[in-house]
């Protein structure tokens with residue numbers, strides 16, 4: 001059923017103003033019915049001069065919370081991007097410890113909060129990846145090989161396991177653990193963290209942010225919709241905001257690749273990869289580059305004009321079809337058919353597209369693509385879909401992920417991610433996805449901002465899904481509070497032949513607190529010697545420290561026609 005649109009409330013005068021803004025290069029929209037956005041004030045810092053260990057007693061009264069440890073982390077004990085992290089307090093604990101009536105296991109929302117001695121007045125909630133289950137070090141790092149991070153910038157940073165402990169999907173048997181993983185852990189942690197900050201510094205955070213990539217980007221987008229009152233700025237990387245759908249579609253892709261495999265039986269990533277070898281993936285990537293690289297006026301190994309590339313590149317015509325045996329210089333017709341389906345998006349037997357399409361890009365040959373399409377499809381996605389998302393879940397004992405990936409009824413599985421029953425009263429798409437993700441009036445109207453980034457060669461969550469979200473926001477909310485950055489060549493959150501090292505948090509803070517809207521962001525490749533860690537996918541033909549502008553969608557980086565191909569200043573966002 002179509003949702004009511006602000007378009008119906010638009011007047012011709014407002015349309016004229018919007019057209020004028022577009023003509024002036026504003027490129028953003030404000031629905032006529034929308035209210036004026038308030039400008040939030042800037043955060044001011046404070047100092048914690050006390051003993052970190054004393055915080056264990058200070059936090060003792062926090063509701064539903066047990067503090068397990070409070071310690072000083074000395075300057076330099078932690079180092080990120082070659083930079084020592086300043087002295088801070090680390091406090092660990094858990095919330096809502098309980099025993100499940102469904103599976104009999106113990107659950108709690110484990111967390112750590114890192115509190116700088118010199119605090120900048122801000123709170124950052126760090127969303128973590130995968131199926132959670134681990135309290136990842138709370139530094140608030142984003143992007144590939146980050147050189148900067150929130151903790152170093154003076155934020156108080158919270159990280160959690162989202163309500164369950166351990167790397168297995170077993171928690172999916174417990175209905176409450178599903179809900180905590182989906183959204184409720186964030187809802188429970190946020191007021192506790194703000195109160196802990198207030199107890200430490202004598203005032204709560206002036207400004208609050210949520211940042212993460214992958215499942216962490218999903219958490220960020222869920223916070224932007226469910227908990228918009230609690231957060232002023234949202235940084236969502238590769239947001240899997242339709243995560244259960246993406247996971248089922250990845251299983252469907254594995255099924256297709258298995259039909260091409262040359263090993264007698266498929267039991268591993270290596271087996272599945274025989275259906276489309278590293279050499280054959282590199283062939284496809286090279287043919288995409290041959291057709292699309294220069295569309296941005298620079299043959300530099302990066303396809304900036306993503307949309308023009310999709311129109312220009314033909315898998316059928318631009319990749320040779322094998323007439324004999326596979327030798328790495330061609331694809332068989334069967335391989336082309338599988339790839340065409342994986343890229344356009346697998347469907348149910350009834351013709352419903354399970355997730356979305358993926359764009360052709362220069363990063364398809366990178367190892368990360370194989371890890372997601374051949375590896376995660378046999379290891380992570382079966383447990384996630386069968387145990388955590390499906391209603392009713394499969395039995396955890398004896399669950400065989402490979403068998404499930406290759407043999408389960410995908411139509412039934414797809415139906416199971418929107419199903420409920422008496423025990424599992426919320427479906428996976430309800431607890432995992434942000435409700436009405438393109439309707440963000442709540443965040444916008446209180447002065448909040450959201451920035452989304454996504455690698456074009458991401459093989460598990462499609463950049464096309466983020467593009468669809470942004471275009472939907474443009475229709476349903478307006479985009480004067482939202483920005484979307486595509487990162488050509490980049491895989492899932494980092495890696496790939498790309499400039500994947502960038503800081504989008506600082507521009508987000510400047511937008512929220514100073515009203516300075518982010519424009520182009522300079523990103524760097526992580527070649528030899530990079531302090532944030534070398535990205536082995538960076539081609540040897542690139543300068544190790546190549547830079548490029550990341551452009552706010554729908555703009556793309558185009559070569560100016562003169563100047564070094566290795567520096568961002570030779571490119572303009574158009």
Ligand SMILES: [Ca+2]
Nearest residue numbers: 293298300302
């Ligand atoms: Ca190019």
